[in-house]
Amino acid sequence: MDLKTFKIGxxxxxxxxxxxxxxxxxxxxxxxxxxxLGQHLGxxxxxxxxxxxxxxxxxxxxxxxxxxxAAVHSSVSGTVFAIDSVIxxxxxxxxxxxxxxxxDEWEPSIDRNPELKKEIALDQKAIVEKIKESxxxxxGGATFPAHVKYMVPxxxxxxxxIINAVECEPYLTSDHRVMLERADEVLVGTxxxxxxxxxxxxxxxxxxxxxxxxxxxxxKAKDYTGIAVQGLKVQYPQGAEKQLIKACLNREVPSGKxxxxxxxxxxxxxxxxxxxxxxxxxxxxxxxxxxxxxxKLPKKANFLVRVGTPIAQLIDSCGGIPEGTxxxxxxxxMMGKAMVSPETPVTKGTSGVxxxxxxxxxxxxxxxxxxxxxxxxxxxxxxxxxxIEKQAEYALWEEAEKEDAADCMECGCCQxxxxxxxxxxxxxxxxxxxxxxxxxxxxxx
Amino acid sequence: MxxxxxxxxxxxxxxxxxxxxxxxxxxxLMPSFAFSAYYFGIRGIVVTLVATIACIxxxxxxxxxxxKTTVTAFDGSAAxxxxxxxxxVPSSIPIWEVILGAVFxxxxxxxxxxxxxxxxxxxxxxGRAFMLxxxxxDMTTWPKPVTTQWLWNMGASVxxxxxxxxxxxxxxxxxxxxxVTNLVAASPERFDHFNLFIGNVGGCIGEVSAFAILLxxxxxxxxxxxTWHIPVFYLGGLALITGIFWAMxxxxxxxxxxxxxxxxxxxxxxxxxxxxxxxxMTVKGQILFAVCGGLLCGLIRMFGAFPEGCSYSILIMNxxxxxxxxxxxxxxxxxxxxxx
Numbered sequence: 088m089d090l091k092t093f094k095i096g097x098x099x100x101x102x103x104x105x106x107x108x109x110x111x112x113x114x115x116x117x118x119x120x121x122x123x124l125g126q127h128l129g130x131x132x133x134x135x136x137x138x139x140x141x142x143x144x145x146x147x148x149x150x151x152x153x154x155x156x157a158a159v160h161s162s163v164s165g166t167v168f169a170i171d172s173v174i175x176x177x178x179x180x181x182x183x184x185x186x187x188x189x190x191d192e193w194e195p196s197i198d199r200n201p202e203l204k205k206e207i208a209l210d211q212k213a214i215v216e217k218i219k220e221s222x223x224x225x226x227g228g229a230t231f232p233a234h235v236k237y238m239v240p241x242x243x244x245x246x247x248x249i250i251n252a253v254e255c256e257p258y259l260t261s262d263h264r265v266m267l268e269r270a271d272e273v274l275v276g277t278x279x280x281x282x283x284x285x286x287x288x289x290x291x292x293x294x295x296x297x298x299x300x301x302x303x304x305x306x307k308a309k310d311y312t313g314i315a316v317q318g319l320k321v322q323y324p325q326g327a328e329k330q331l332i333k334a335c336l337n338r339e340v341p342s343g344k345x346x347x348x349x350x351x352x353x354x355x356x357x358x359x360x361x362x363x364x365x366x367x368x369x370x371x372x373x374x375x376x377x378x379x380x381x382x383k384l385p386k387k388a389n390f391l392v393r394v395g396t397p398i399a400q401l402i403d404s405c406g407g408i409p410e411g412t413x414x415x416x417x418x419x420x421m422m423g424k425a426m427v428s429p430e431t432p433v434t435k436g437t438s439g440v441x442x443x444x445x446x447x448x449x450x451x452x453x454x455x456x457x458x459x460x461x462x463x464x465x466x467x468x469x470x471x472x473x474x475i476e477k478q479a480e481y482a483l484w485e486e487a488e489k490e491d492a493a494d495c496m497e498c499g500c501c502q503x504x505x506x507x508x509x510x511x512x513x514x515x516x517x518x519x520x521x522x523x524x525x526x527x528x529x530x531x532x
Numbered sequence: 533m534x535x536x537x538x539x540x541x542x543x544x545x546x547x548x549x550x551x552x553x554x555x556x557x558x559x560x561l562m563p564s565f566a567f568s569a570y571y572f573g574i575r576g577i578v579v580t581l582v583a584t585i586a587c588i589x590x591x592x593x594x595x596x597x598x599x600k601t602t603v604t605a606f607d608g609s610a611a612x613x614x615x616x617x618x619x620x621v622p623s624s625i626p627i628w629e630v631i632l633g634a635v636f637x638x639x640x641x642x643x644x645x646x647x648x649x650x651x652x653x654x655x656x657x658x659g660r661a662f663m664l665x666x667x668x669x670d671m672t673t674w675p676k677p678v679t680t681q682w683l684w685n686m687g688a689s690v691x692x693x694x695x696x697x698x699x700x701x702x703x704x705x706x707x708x709x710x711x712v713t714n715l716v717a718a719s720p721e722r723f724d725h726f727n728l729f730i731g732n733v734g735g736c737i738g739e740v741s742a743f744a745i746l747l748x749x750x751x752x753x754x755x756x757x758x759t760w761h762i763p764v765f766y767l768g769g770l771a772l773i774t775g776i777f778w779a780m781x782x783x784x785x786x787x788x789x790x791x792x793x794x795x796x797x798x799x800x801x802x803x804x805x806x807x808x809x810x811x812x813m814t815v816k817g818q819i820l821f822a823v824c825g826g827l828l829c830g831l832i833r834m835f836g837a838f839p840e841g842c843s844y845s846i847l848i849m850n851x852x853x854x855x856x857x858x859x860x861x862x863x864x865x866x867x868x869x870x871x872x
Binding site: 095098100101178257329333339340341342343344412413414415416420421422423424425426427428429441443447448449450451454455456457458459460461463464466467468469470471473474491494497499500502503504505506507508512513516 | 536537538539540541542543544545546548549550552553604607609647648649650759808809810811812813814815818861862863864865866867868
């Protein structure tokens with residue numbers, strides 16, 4: 088197959104897909120689930136249960152507030168113990184519904200029959216409504232409420248859906264396992280998304296380091312009209328929306344614009360599965376596949392985990408925290424968040440957890456920039472990280488704006504590649520937020 | 533609360549560090565070092581070691597006692613300056629002159645600007661320019677490469693003979709009004725491409741063997757320390773300009789392959805123009821920098837007062853780097869939208 092990729096920048100970190108061969112396994116139910124009300128991009132959900140309420144698996148516990156928000160459902164059955172703040176992956180305490188688990192009783196409306204249901208009964212509008220009420224968000228990690236992408240504004244025209252099955256982050260294998268074990272559901276999910284937008288074309292982008300998934304989906308996609316599978320050359324950050332569109336369609340999303348502006352909608356492969364389950368099986372999003380990995384972790388796993396399960400419990404199922412563990416990453420090593428505590432609960436955005444050993448967890452001491460130009464070569468947005476870093480150091484925000492600091496997507500390629508271990512991205516983030524600030528101030532005037 | 537490390541992404545580290553980059557360049561210079569030892573004997577080795585140690589010591593003393601800052605003299609960058617300085621002088625150079633050149637290269641070429649990463653000019657080339665201006669005779673008297681007698685000799689080469697470099701011989705001859713054809717006929721070994729390739733010609737310590745330099749260059753490419761753009765476009769620019777004049781009048785101008793292999797062009801293209809600190813940050817900028825450097829080198833060789841123009845071409849282009857970086861920007865993603 089002709090492998091495509093994006094044109095500028097990118098790096099190739101060691102893949103370390105240690106758990107690629109491990110089948111998905113259901114994780115044990117937690118004794119107590121901590122379900123955050125704000126586990127998506129946008130406004131947190133408003134709780135609709137109270138302390139003492141009994142809930143079932145799939146019961147609505149929070150409703151989306153405002154345009155960009157998502158509903159939250161209970162992932163367990165039991166009694167609401169409290170609605171209180173609980174630490175999240177970013178290290179902030181945020182409101183969560185805490186449920187004492189009793190049994191595993193599902194809402195009767197959920198169809199638990201595993202048989203594949205290909206016929207799509209709902210119409211366009213009903214599908215989007217279903218996605219919305221099922222609380223589906225982008226499962227690649229950005230957790231953008233999925234229904235918003237399918238409410239195409241007047242005047243915009245979409246012709247292609249891209250299913251992001253790149254999984255370009257090292258270590259993570261949850262999407263890979265979903266493709267291998269739930270291929271047909273993913274494909275039907277893709278068809279549902281096509282119907283939701285009224286488009287006839289979908290492309291599933293898969294990197295060449297998953298040859299089995301590439302082969303399986305290419306073969307199965309033949310039974311579905313309008314779905315093409317595109318093999319991609321392994322290169323980080325190919326899973327970034329703009330880079331993936333560039334790779335698959337050679338369209339370039341203009342600076343500051345959305346995929347919609349070039350006629351595309353991009354969704355993660357896990358999201359396609361969640362859409363299938365929501366639309367065909369009436370199952371809201373309350374569980375997801377989470378990769379548990381790390382070089383010293385005794386057992387590597389891809390768990391199907393109920394949202395709200397404390398990560399510490401998953402680590403215990405993998406043999407406990409190994410000696411010398413210095414960092415827990417929620418997500419991939421390039422863009423994931425280092426967690427304050429392994430007690431953090433799994434959310435809809437938790438694609439994996441990596442346990443990192445002592446010396447690997449520490450940054451190298453930063454030295455002087457040797458102007459090696461590797462950061463410029465690595466930036467997939469065509470920016471000059473060394474320059475923006477310097478501007479940030481001297482608080483030259485206007486200048487940083489001129490150098491397009493706001494276009495940075497924080498993929499981390501620059502800092503990864505820097506031999507002098509400069510804190511490039513730290514400073515660019517600072518520049519970015521200040522550029523945003525001066526833009527806000529300017530628009531107020 | 534917990535003793536775990538909480539830092540911002542990325543959590544993964546790339547394979548290269550400053551030390552690995554710098555010592556990688558030092559390793560890449562080793563084939564040339566070995567060839568110089570073969571051609572110029574112990575004398576070549578001593579000059580190289582003295583220059584290297586002098587550079588490292590100068591940086592150490594300045595950092596520790598003058599700047600009172602973290603000592604990074606052993607990160608390999610001072611060693612590169614020392615090696616390159618030595619590779620750019622004749623093996624017969626008096627030792628004290630090399631030491632002076634090394635001190636100048638590091639102190640004035642690098643440390644006055646604040647040290648690694650802040651110097652506008654390649655320190656080794658600056659050191660060489662200083663030496664050429666201060667000791668013009670010693671810097672332009674080259675011992676004949678003598679491969680059989682490994683003896684210490686303070687003067688010129690072992691048998692006392694000196695030899696003009698191919699470029700020097702060409703310049704002198706052309707100045708006298710001799711045609712290139714006659715010059716080649718009178719001294720065919722100097723223009724023999726194979727001799728030039730392996731380095732069996734007179735010249736500075738490390739510049740004579742194009743083969744050894746290429747080995748080092750390939751190593752740096754393999755380690756991803758440099759990219760191919762600067763060396764290829766520098767040599768391309770040189771071949772282009774010398775090729776044009778050669779095509780117009782081959783009796784007056786030497787052929788482009790000769791220009792690529794003779795003198796310091798190879799060493800300059802692979803090791804000096806590629807100096808990270810003093811070359812542009814974007815690929816487009818690097819190409820402009822390298823092509824102009826190559827053109828300048830050819831022009832100086834053909835029409836300048838000196839037989840060799842490589843080091844000046846790079847120093848002149850070094851001066852343009854801030855300007856190039858200011859005006860030549862990488863292609864930004866999403867700024868020049870190219871779909872229908």
